[in-house]
Amino acid sequence: EVQLVESGGGLVQPGGSLRLSCAASGFTFSSYWMHWVRQAPGKGLVWVSRINSDGSSTSYADSVKGRFTISRDNAKNTLYLQMNSLRAEDTAVYYCARGDANNMDVWGKGTTVTVSS
Amino acid sequence: DIQMTQSPSSLSASVGDRVTITCQASQDISNYLNWYQQKPGKAPKLLIYDASNLETGVPSRFSGSGSGTDFTFTISSLQPEDIATYYCQQYDNLLLFGPGTKVDIK
Secondary structure (H helix, E strand, O other), X not given: OOEEEEEOOEEEOOOOOEEEXXXXXXXXXXXXXXXXXXXXXXXXXXXXEEEOOOOOOEEEOOOOOOOEEEEEEOOOOEEEEEEOOOOHHHOXXXXXXXXXXXXXXXXXXXXXXXXXX | OOOEEEEOOEEEEOOOOOEEEEEEEOOOOOXXXXXXXXXXXXXXXXXXXXXXXXOOOOOOOEEEEEEOOEEEEXXXXXXXXXXXXXXXXXXXXXXXXXXXXXXXXX
């Protein structure tokens, strides 16, 4: 079964850091682009970042550029999102998703990040 | 920067009704548009890619059309399980979702 499982969410103070992980199984992880998408409580979907299959190319939304870093470990079938300088507006459910450069065809259930003092 | 709008923001329709949602881009994005369905409390699901191509396993009552700046998503006969929020997403310049359209049963 194709599966993505996010972890690492939690409560963090403004200005703090958090690293999210996404464990992939049931498919050849190293063949796919991967994405992070977030959704603030009661709000719409916001694309955050993507990384190509070998990790050599990354892209970010303007709202997180310079603060968030996407990476992957193909040997461990795991995607990461390092989040620094966190703000209240980063509070959201964070989904990882498999796809190509332009779309996302398999999604995890999400992990919740709350930025609050 | 590209802006995406969707209309309506919400709608109520009866089972069996034809439902149409529009998505507009602020500039020409060719057919670089996808549609997703998100049911309450669930992760999104890809329904339509490249504006008009049905993702494998998605029921044929869902369809998409359009190119350039104006796109349409249609449910030909609304079913109770279609209650969800629907999002368009452009990929002409990075990726950006529209604000979503919430669909309810009347």
